[in-house]
Amino acid sequence: MLTLTDTAVTVIRNLTAQPEVADTGGLRIAPxxxxxxxxxxxxxxxxxxxxxxxxxxxxxxxxDPEAANALDDKVLDAEVDGNGDIAFMLGLQPEH
Structure with a gap:
């Protein structure tokens, strides 16, 4: 299952906390x-x-089901630059 870095969690939580985003809202990944x-x-x-x-x-x-399958062994990270622009990146989950 896709995992999230602490930074991705913080960025997504901050974005979905905006008044115009529904309480049930979230980040969606799909083809x-x-x-x-x-x-x-x-x-x-x-x-x-x-x-x-x-x-x-x-x-x-x-x-999305296709995205879930493709991202099963991935980790989602996020980065915010000095201008406030957000970039999401995918990497491989570390092996245990």
Whole structure:
């Protein structure tokens, strides 16, 4: 299952705490319609039917079934630059 770094949890939690985001909202990762091999990231008010829901310390991530399969062994990280722009990155989970 996709895991989240502490930084990703903080960024997602801060973004979903905005007044315009529904209390049930979260970050959704799904294949893009025209390029299924490419994943899109965006905020949505609730998970869609069939989405895998990951909740960690108040951060919610919704994974489309295809994305959940592709990201099963990945870790999601986030970075905020000096301008406040956010970038999400994927890496491999460390082996135990």
């Amino acid at each position: 893009t319609p025209d390029t299924p091999a490419t994943l899109a990231v965006g905020f949505t008010p609730e998970p869609l039917a069939g989405d895998q829901v990951i909740e960690e310390d108040g951060a919610r991530v919704f994974l």
